[in-house]
Amino acid sequence: MKAEAQALKGHLEVLLLAALEDGPRHGYAVKEALRDGSGGRFDLPTGTIYPALHRLEEAGLITGSWSTVDGRRRRTYHLTAQGLRRLHADRSNWHGFAAAVTALLERKPWPATT
Amino acid sequence: MKAEAQALKGHLEVLLLAALEDGPRHGYAVKEALRDGSGGRFDLPTGTIYPALHRLEEAGLITGSWSTVDGRRRRTYHLTAQGLRRLHADRSNWHGFAAAVTALLERKPWPATT
């Protein structure tokens, strides 16, 4: 349950959306998918996951519905059309962001000092 | 002076350190280097840059010294040995982070739902 990353700041939501892209999942399953899909790197506490899902739902990017499986309540989320559009936009934005950071980190020499 | 990215959260410091890697710079020059080196993507306000540099200095990762050029005060920063080590560590960490996020964003199908 240790979180390697406050570095996720600002990039968590796109990961949650991506986790819901190929089908609905309940919150706990999203948490596991993130952990397993990242080789354990993004093993986020539920105190991070659930509020983030609530934000996404409130923003209309996902919708949730309750069900009960084996006596346990589940809230299963799926992407809305708006959420899908946002995922596409954010994914493309991520690539631009990552490319820019990587370029700056590799850069030598940097633009000249005034 | 508009900042495209709150997404920088957690990744600004490594960029500042990288900007100082091939020689000392003053704060305003760091800001310009970041803007120009990213094609305008990271055009950060001074209210972001200066406090970040102060944090780095207080952490012992950079040191600054005052000078006066053309009647304007400048504080020129350079990397400490500790800052250089941190840069190396953070840079390598960035590559891992970026690879993990990218992999998750491309991933389909995701690890199975329980």
Added chain:
DNA sequence: CGGCGATAGATAGGAAACATAGCTATAGAC
């Protein structure tokens, strides 16, 4: 039976970092 770990959900409170907005000051252009 009793306790514990995994599953499933939630919230309250705090900390960190970036943005907004405002301030001082000089040099040079218009």
Added chain:
DNA sequence: GTCTATAGCTATGTTTCCTATCTATCGCCG
């Protein structure tokens, strides 16, 4: 004389994530 670019600073606000704690069920182990 005013405006822009250069050069620096900080107080306040917001967002976002983490820590800690809580409820509850199920299955396993002793």
